[in-house]
Amino acid sequence: MKFLAGLAALASVAVAAVVPESHDLSIVEREASPATADAACKNGPLTRACWSSGFSIATDFDQKHPTTGKTVSYNLAITNGTCNPDGGADRICFLINGQYPGPLIEANWGDTVTVTVTNNLQSNGTAMHFHGVRQLGSCGADGVNGVTQCPIAPGQSYTYSFIASQFGTSWYHSHFSNQYGDGVVGPMVFHGPASANYDIDLGTYSLSDWYYATAYQVAARTLNNLQSKNGPPAADNILINGTNKNAQGGGKYNYVSVTKGKKYLLRLINMSVDNYIKVSLDNHPLQVISSDYVPTKPFSAQWLTIGIGQRYDVVINANQTAANYWFRAEVNTACQSSNGWYGRAVWSYNGVATADPVSSSFPAISDCTEPTNINPYWVQPVPSGNFPQMAQTLNVNLTGAQVVPGGDVVVVWALNQTTLNVNWSNPTMSYLFNQDTNYPSNLGLIDTVAEGGWNYWLIQQSSGLPPIPHPIHLHGHDFFVLGQGTTTFTGSETLNWSNPPRRDTATVYGGGWLAIAFRSDNPGAWLMHCHIAWHISEGLGMQFLEQPDKITMPEKTAYNNLCSSWNSYQSGMYWQKDDSGL
Ligand SMILES: *[C@@H]1O[C@H](CO)[C@@H](O)[C@H](O)[C@H]1NC(C)=O
Ligand SMILES: *[C@@H]1O[C@H](CO)[C@@H](O)[C@H](O)[C@H]1NC(C)=O
Ligand SMILES: *[C@@H]1O[C@H](CO)[C@@H](O)[C@H](O)[C@H]1NC(C)=O
Ligand SMILES: *[C@@H]1O[C@H](CO)[C@@H](O)[C@H](O)[C@H]1NC(C)=O
Ligand SMILES: *[C@@H]1O[C@H](CO)[C@@H](O)[C@H](O)[C@H]1NC(C)=O
Ligand SMILES: *[C@@H]1O[C@H](CO)[C@@H](O)[C@H](O)[C@H]1NC(C)=O
Ligand SMILES: *[C@@H]1O[C@H](CO)[C@@H](O)[C@H](O)[C@H]1NC(C)=O
Ligand SMILES: *[C@@H]1O[C@H](CO)[C@@H](O)[C@H](O)[C@H]1NC(C)=O
Ligand SMILES: *[C@@H]1O[C@H](CO)[C@@H](O)[C@H](O)[C@H]1NC(C)=O
Ligand SMILES: [Cu+2]
Secondary structure, eight states, X not given: OXXXXXXXXXXXXXXXXXXXXXXXXXXXXXXXXXTTTOTTOOOOTTOTTEEETTEETTSOTTTOOOOXXXXXXXXXXXXXXXXXXXXXXXXXXXXXXXXXXXXXXXXXXXXXXXXXXXXXOSSOOBOEEETTOOOXXXXXXXXXXXXXXXXXXXXXXXXXEEEOOSOEEEEEEEOSTTGGGGXXXXXXXXXXXXXXXXXXXXXXXXXXXXXXXXXXXXXXXXXXOTTTTOXXXXXXXXXXXXXXXXXXXXXXXXXXXXXXXXXEEEEEEEOOSSOOEEEEETTBOEEEEEETTEEEEEEEESSBOOOTTOEEEEEEEOOSOSSXXXXXXXXXXXXXXXXXXXXXXEEEETTSOOOOOOOOOOOOOSOOOOOSOOOBSSOOOOOOOOHHHHOEEEEEEEEOOOSSTTSOOOOEEEETTBOOOOOTTSOXXXXXXXXXXXXXXXXXXXXXXXXXXXXXEEEEEOTTSOOOOEEEEESSOOEEEEEEESSOOOSOSOOOOSSOOEXXXXXXXXXXXXXXXXXXXXXXXXXXXXXXXXXXXXXXXXXXXXXXXXXXXXXXXXXXXXXXHHHHHXXXXXXXXXXXXX
């Protein structure tokens, strides 16, 4: 039944979608038939909807994906070095294979990806999370220390293996306390079809806030700010693709050169730890074709606010007067902006001397909301009903409790008054191996509904909190965003059931609510957390335990070896765990 319904939808969606903005119609007619996803339909500048035999932009990738039989392998070695990405003073920063941000992980849709992570830091554990990867049947490769594995001790390695069952843009990052803020991050691309045509793939474009102090120092200050009610310190700069000029004029911009008449794919990734920014390219609207790992029907935006962990693939039409244009990443004054710095990059048309642009920006936007016109390309309705009756509630709240016993009185975020605090040496996965269901409450475990059923959740900010938006990220699933609002949910709001946005990260607005749904279809232990690094560090997260008896467990010897090397390191470790561990 499901299969037949899927086929029918595939046909109707695909036919409507192939409206290539082409110059040479004969090529289009010959090549573009993603409705049948035939082998003759080759992915090319005028046929981006096509992919390979049986697979196209109109494939329901939750149900099926290509199996290429190909494995792509990466080695990521983390070292403790220095960097100055905006030309400021050198600071301590963690490098991956000697660089910040880390190298690109690249694969094709349906490839198997293996990544061996070696921890060459002297005095930190690590664990690598592949953000947004569904990890279908490979929960053990999710890279969350204290949930799916013990941390990788200094001097040790661990190999992750998973299938690229989706395509698009994402990033990988450490999940060991605030470590990613000090450099353990990098971009990740799985090539696949697209819902609009483009000539050239410009690759990833990361946006990150940058601090001259280390993430551990900033987090410590943030953790101790409860009495003063001060927020976290302001970022010192914003990096675009890992670079920018600084306040004193040092450093360098990122430069992009384009050819008039061509269309460019740009893969935007927000790799920040905090802060409220929006991006725009002067004179060039961004045609959004994908949000996180979910292709959307194309829509146009002049400014895009991209929450931490979110990604947008956009197509840019270089059809303006040949000149230099600013790409802007700016503090969004409509949100809780915390600094006056801005990110800039220079986009130049070929044939024009590169110089600082004199272009003016699109009109400023007056809110900090996510786009509401995200329509996933593959249409999936959610079984509707009386949401307040179907849903369970998670309140986002601030408590004065201590995340680690014996620590200072710190700022602690809580979902339903439970602050997440994982035990690095006793991950959820160890409980599963030992068939021990005696989970401590600070693991924040909540059971999902039975396999095949739908989970409905309302995430509500408690009253009296500072009006800070939180980017909520779920592992192991794309959730359906049924609705978002900026006040207290009353139950009478209109929700989107027919084809809601699907993604792995969505914002619960300051003082507001976020209504989500997801189907139990991927047994595992899946973290859901705020992606502001300081907030998950302060405990704003929980875990969904989904069908524990059906989880494909990681290979036991490698798993146990990791834990025993961690335990022996931990018994003499100099720095103590002083936060949630995530
Ligand atoms: C990195 O090196 C600095 C000194 O250069 C040291 O203080 C710090 O503990 C090291 N960090 C890690 C995680 O190895
Ligand atoms: C990790 O290393 C940083 C220094 O680079 C240190 O401040 C922090 O306390 C360390 N954390 C743990 C748990 O090892
Ligand atoms: C951003 O940096 C990555 C890695 O260096 C590079 O592959 C990519 O082309 C850059 N993107 C743009 C648009 O400059
Ligand atoms: C990055 O994420 C933060 C937190 O969600 C958000 O406030 C900010 O606007 C994002 N940055 C960009 C460049 O969109
Ligand atoms: C340039 O491209 C944009 C986006 O595709 C389009 O909306 C606009 O009409 C085009 N402008 C010109 C002058 O062709
Ligand atoms: C969270 O707290 C709210 C309000 O007290 C309650 O209605 C809800 O059931 C709780 N949710 C869970 C998962 O315990
Ligand atoms: C939020 O936390 C405060 C302080 O701990 C508590 O008094 C209040 O009941 C909490 N609100 C909810 C909705 O849990
Ligand atoms: C973490 O787990 C280990 C191993 O089971 C246990 O010995 C230790 O007491 C736990 N730590 C905390 C803080 O609960
Ligand atoms: C539902 O989706 C429509 C259009 O996609 C959007 O305008 C509306 O704001 C959404 N409703 C909610 C409650 O988010
Ligand atoms: Cu948050």
